[in-house]
Amino acid sequence: MKLNNLRMGKRYPYGIHVKDQKQFTSEKPIENMPGSPKIYLSMTQHIGAPAIPVVEVGDYVKKGQLVGKESGAISANIYSSVSGTVSAVCDIVNAMGQKQKYVVVDNDFKEDQILFDEMTSFEPNDIIDRIRLAGIVGLGGAGFPTAVKLSPKSQLDCLIINAAECEPYLTCDYRLMLERTEEIYKGIKYTARALNLNKVIVGIEANKPKAIEIFSKYQDLEVVVLKKQYPMGSEKHLIYCTTGRKVPCGKMPFDVGVCVQNVKTMIAIYEAIELNLPLAKTVITVSGGGIKYPKNLRVALGTPFADIIEYCGGVNDDTVKVVAGGPMMGKALTSDIQYTRKTDSGILLLKSKEANGEKPTNCINCGRCADNCPMRLIPATMEASILAEDYLHAEKLGVMNCIECGSCAYNCPAKRPLTQSFNFSKGKIKEYYIKKKAQEEKEKNQQKEEK
Ligand code: SF4
Ligand code: SF4
Known part of the structure; x- marks a missing residue:
């Protein structure tokens, strides 16, 4: 197929070129991984308030049964991905250092499944209600509850499907596009109906010609071929390259009339509406020079990473780093206490030559990081403020607009841990404002009492 028959995306002048390393798994069909004996379901698999456990130790749960109920406007339900007995409801500190509430289910391997009722009406509100009930969140990594995203404050005119998958190594979206095209298409149609939209753009990077060809057959979708460039999958860049619209700092995609959804989310929507299934499984890529048999896998949510690594044949010698996600935006793990979540896209096992294990040296002010920042x-300069513990100055310099894409650190000759530093300072800034608000409220209450 000739790509020049299709619309090419706008060129974005910043960002970087990274080796895509997709050769490990791009031709490997998705395999279903058998269930693990124990499943650990985090109550925080999304942006927003954690879900509240609704089961107790000793309860029998079916596959697809609610175990964590959404709490508040921005939250999401959590369902059991296996049938069995609840053996713990407890706090666990995972390998990212996050203390979260978990429901642990001992799998009885009976696959005793519970389904939602059949839908009889498919009006926009019915679709959004089903998406909310099914616990669907943005599966591209952000984890924002999809039902909230499908209820924008302003009228939109375009749905954009993010099929860029620009992170090196990851191929799960690509394989889904080849293997489950029709389900993605149906998910897109339901999403467009929920938003009352006719215009749908599918943005695919030029290095995926088979996916471009398949999706170009749908007359009611417009495929836009994107330049292979990192971070093309970031929402703001995708919107610019597919529509030419710029999302100002501090604004959201709906402010420029668009909604962006990931291909994997489209499958979850299809399954919730047509198969009456909650979101309880996901597809991930297990890759890198450190894993014996790289694979694309469909796994139950809550599966221990250790079981997944074992299923892929274990690790090769000289494996020095395990990452949840891709090498650019993923998080390095400090232990094997990690379990699949809705937002996971991959597990990378990296050998020393892939892992950039060099020790950081002092910044030489070469300016390369600024040249690369999308x-x-x-x-x-932001890192200098953070090292001086002046987080509010880092905020003034725009650290809250950092999308943690890792482009600056990728080409830094001094190997500065820039992305980690920005992630850390964002936490500090949020903490500062939470404390400030609490203090202000305390003072207000004191003043009231004095009156
Ligand atoms: S790229 Fe690295 S060494 Fe160069 S200015 Fe940025 S932080 Fe400093
Ligand atoms: S500062 Fe943030 S947005 Fe800019 S390149 Fe670095 S990680 Fe990406």
């Missing part, structure tokens, strides 16, 4: 920030 958000037009000045990473070296």
Whole structure:
């Protein structure tokens, strides 16, 4: 197929070129991994308030049964991915250092499944209600509850499907596009109906010609071929490259009339509406030079990473790093206490030559990080403020607009841990404002009492 018959995306002048390393798994069909004996379901698999456990130790649960109920406007339900007995409801500190509430289910391997009722009406509100009930969140990594995203404050005119998958190594979206095209298409149609939209753009990077060809057959979708560039999958860049619209700092896609959804989310929507299934499984890529048999896998949510690594044949010698996600935006793990969540896209096992294990040295003010930043920030200056513990100055310099894409650190000759530093400072800034608000409320209450 000739790509030049299709619309090419706009060129974005910033960002970087990274080796895509997709050869490990791009031709490997998705395999279903058998269930693990124990499943650990985090109550925080999304942005927003954690779900509240609704089961107790000793309860029998079916596959697809609610175990964590959404709590508040921005939250999501959590369902059991296996049938069996609840053996714990407890706090666990995972390998990212996050203390979260978990429901642990001992799998009885009976696959005793519970389904939602059949839908009889498919009006926009019915579709959104089913998506909310099914616990669907953005599966591209963000984890924002999809039902909330499908209820924008302003009228939109375009749905954009993010099929860029620009992170090196990851191929799960690509395989889904080849193997489950029709389900993705149906998910897109339901999503467009929920938003009352006719215009749908599918943005696919030029290095995926088979996916471009398949999706170009649908007359009611417009495929836009995107330049292979990192971070093309970031929402703001995808919107610019597919529509030419710029989302200003501090604004959201709906402010420029668009909604962006990931291909994997489209399958979850299809399954919730046509198969009456909650979101309880996901597809991930297990890759890197450190894993014996790289694979694309469909796994139950809550599966221990250790079981997944074992299923893929274990690790090769000289494996020095395990990452949840891709090498650019993923998080390095410090232990094997990690379990699949809705937002996971991959597990990477990296050998020393892939892992960039060099020790950081002092910044040499070369300016390369600023040249590469797609958000037009000045990473070296922000890092200097953070090292001086002046987080509010880092905020003034725009650290809250950092999308943690890792482009600055990728080409830094001094190997500065810039992305980790920005992630850390964002936490500090949020903490500062939470404390400030609490203090202000305390003072207000004191003043009231004095009156
Ligand atoms: S790329 Fe690295 S060494 Fe160069 S200015 Fe940025 S932080 Fe400093
Ligand atoms: S400062 Fe943030 S947005 Fe800019 S390149 Fe670095 S990680 Fe990406």
